[in-house]
Structures are given as structure tokens and as C-alpha cells.
Amino acid sequence: MTAFLMWLAGMFLSAFFSGSETGFYRVTRMRLALDALSGNWIARGLLWLTNNPALFVATTLIGNNLANYLTTLAIVLGVQQFFGGPQPTADVLAPIVLSPIVFVYGELLPKNLFYLAPNRLLRWGGPIFLFFTAIFAPVSGLLWVLARILQSMVGESPVLTRLRLARAELQRVLDEGHEIGILQPTQRQVAQAIFDVSAIPALRQGVSATKFSSVLPTSHRSDVLRTARRHRASLLLVVAESGHDVQGYVRVIDLHLRANDWQQCMRPILQLPHSTTVLEALVHMQTNQESLAEIVDKQGRSLSLVTVDRLETLLFEPSVRTRHK
Incomplete structure (x- = not known):
């Protein structure tokens, strides 16, 4: 027994x-x-x-x-x-x-x-x-x-092992949700895009400040709008009289919404560390409702500028995302 x-x-x-x-x-x-x-x-x-x-x-x-x-x-x-x-x-x-x-x-x-x-x-x-x-x-x-x-x-x-396991598990959940019809193809595509861009440095998507159209803080509103139309820009940098120091930026849509005193539309540039990833940059910019951010090094020196539109392109255009992997 x-x-x-x-x-x-x-x-x-x-x-x-x-x-x-x-x-x-x-x-x-x-x-x-x-x-x-x-x-x-x-x-x-x-x-x-x-x-x-x-x-x-x-x-x-x-x-x-x-x-x-x-x-x-x-x-x-x-x-x-x-x-x-x-x-x-x-x-x-x-x-x-x-x-x-x-x-x-x-x-x-x-x-x-x-x-x-x-x-x-x-x-x-x-x-x-x-x-x-x-x-x-x-x-x-x-x-x-x-x-x-x-x-x-x-x-x-x-x-790292734990993160890989979590990512594989989340991927399996998304696949199962797509198979049973909970997730639409577009939703699954966006989720996959988040996986793909999560480790891409935002610095890689940045461009120099010289690539942006700029205006002086003393410019007239009509001149600012004319510059935006000529360059087909959705935002403009506001630079000092010397032409080197960037004081902020202005969104063209704000200029149309505010008839007078366009300087009140000027916004400060959000600063992000050079180690920030594309996904982290998107979260910070959307949270602060900013269209432009500056990537800086440990000493606070400017490395490049990134726009929220450029970062969002990685999520919704697979061909662009593939080139940056």
C-alpha cells in the first residue's frame, strides 16, 4: 500500500x-x-x-x-x-x-x-x-x-530575453486577433509597424535646421504666409536676426487661425535626447502636441530636427519603413 x-x-x-x-x-x-x-x-x-x-x-x-x-x-x-x-x-x-x-x-x-x-x-x-x-x-x-x-x-x-519573449507573445496575440476577426488588416498593419520602428533611433530620421524654411521674429504676417506658400511648408522655423539661433517654430495653420500678432503663435521646440527612438519621440511629441522636436546630445547641443509627420510616415508607409530597417 x-x-x-x-x-x-x-x-x-x-x-x-x-x-x-x-x-x-x-x-x-x-x-x-x-x-x-x-x-x-x-x-x-x-x-x-x-x-x-x-x-x-x-x-x-x-x-x-x-x-x-x-x-x-x-x-x-x-x-x-x-x-x-x-x-x-x-x-x-x-x-x-x-x-x-x-x-x-x-x-x-x-x-x-x-x-x-x-x-x-x-x-x-x-x-x-x-x-x-x-x-x-x-x-x-x-x-x-x-x-x-x-x-x-x-x-x-x-x-533583453524578457523583452523578446514579450514581443513574441504580443505578436502571437495580434495574429490570433486577426485570425478570428477582432483586428482589421489596417489595425494589424499599424501594430506591426510599431514593432518595426520601436528600435529605430529618431536621430536617423532627423534633418538639419538648414533644410527648413525660416522667418525672422520681426517679419510681417503677410511675409510669413508668403514664405510658407512659396516653400509649401506646413511649419516654419523662427530664427534670430543673425540667422543662426533657432528661437522656435510656427505652424502655418495657426497663422490662419490667428489674424493678428503672429508672434503669439510661435512655439518652443521640444528637446529629446539623442538615444530617443522613433516610437518614444512620437509619444513625447503627441503628448505635448508638438509638430517639431530637436534631437540634442548629452551636452545639449543640437544634432537634428524631426517632424511628427516624418515619424508617422514610418508607421503608415511600409516601403519607407523597409528602407530604414
Whole structure:
């Protein structure tokens, strides 16, 4: 009876850890994040494990080894109890005969179940996995330290790995949404464009201030409008009398909306660090409702100017985006 109970415990642990491993690779991180924000402590723990994959893998590895040990020991004890003593031949044949049962019910079936319903099953088994994570912490901690050492040797950043996993998962969610009709082709195209431009430096899209049409702050409103029409410009730089220092810019549409005192339409130029990406620049410019931004270096010196129209072109014109990859 003891051997049978030990065998059941080993089978349960094998099924649980094998299925949980598949479930963690299939679970939706966004769903975990939303549940964690709502106050679900199980989701918080699981989300923490997904952000520390080395610890999760170590816990799973220890759990599977423990399950295999219990299963094998239970089979050997059961054979000895059945025959009344050690039987070398039976001790060898029994694990071989029972291995298909262990494989189907301890590996294959739980992996398929967790593959089909990872979110539901992980919510059910989350407390158990977190319990074993705490129990195995002394041993899994050593494996975690070893993994960190290997990461430092190969130069693989856990943050970059986590970002790649998150991007792949979000891409899968978008593909599934497109397949079932939630996302329209245009929406999916914009989402894909965001992925493509997320790492492109905004500095690469910048142009020199000399490429922009400019006016003096003392210019008459009619002269400013004439300059805009002649150059077909939607915005104009406002430069000092010397012609070198840029004091700001003015949007032509604001000139048409304000009949008098066009200098009141002059806007300051938003400054962005040289490390800013296209996506970050778009967010800052849209948030501040600015059409023009200046890319500056660490000393605050101007490197180039970028317009929101030029950055948005990367999102909506695939041919332009392809040339800048």
C-alpha cells in the first residue's frame, strides 16, 4: 500500500511539473499582469516567476527529478513487496513495463491539458507551484546563481530575453486577433509597424535646421504666409536676426487661425535626447502636441530636427519603413 501511494504521489508531481512547464510557456503574460494589478496574489507570484525564468526552470527541474525518483522507488518497493524480497530481473523489467503509463499520464496528458488551457490550470495550480518554489528555494537558488553566472559569461541579458519573449507573445496575440476577426488588416498593419520602428533611433530620421524654411521674429504676417506658400511648408522655423539661433517654430495653420500678432503663435521646440527612438519621440511629441522636436546630445547641443509627420510616415508607409530597417 505504501509503494502504491508513493507511486501516485510521484505520478502527481510528474504530471503537475510537466504540465506547469508547458503552461508557463503558453500563458498570456498580459492576462497575468492584469490579474496581478487587480490584486490577485497568485497572479503576482506567477508573474514574478515569469520575470525570473531561471528560478522557474530550476524549480521545475527539481520537481521533475523528485517525481521521477519517487516513481522509480515506488515501483522497486512494490516489486519487492509483491515477491517478498529483492528480484533483480523484476526490478529492471517493472519500470520498463510501467514506463508507457508514466509517460502518458505523467507527461503527455498533462502537457496537452496545460497547452489547451494554460491560464485556467495555472490559476488552479499556482498556489501549489509557489509552495514548491519556496520549498525548493535553497537548491533552486544555487541553480539560479549558476544560471546568472552563465548569462554573464555568454553576455545574454535577462532583460533583453524578457523583452523578446514579450514581443513574441504580443505578436502571437495580434495574429490570433486577426485570425478570428477582432483586428482589421489596417489595425494589424499599424501594430506591426510599431514593432518595426520601436528600435529605430529618431536621430536617423532627423534633418538639419538648414533644410527648413525660416522667418525672422520681426517679419510681417503677410511675409510669413508668403514664405510658407512659396516653400509649401506646413511649419516654419523662427530664427534670430543673425540667422543662426533657432528661437522656435510656427505652424502655418495657426497663422490662419490667428489674424493678428503672429508672434503669439510661435512655439518652443521640444528637446529629446539623442538615444530617443522613433516610437518614444512620437509619444513625447503627441503628448505635448508638438509638430517639431530637436534631437540634442548629452551636452545639449543640437544634432537634428524631426517632424511628427516624418515619424508617422514610418508607421503608415511600409516601403519607407523597409528602407530604414
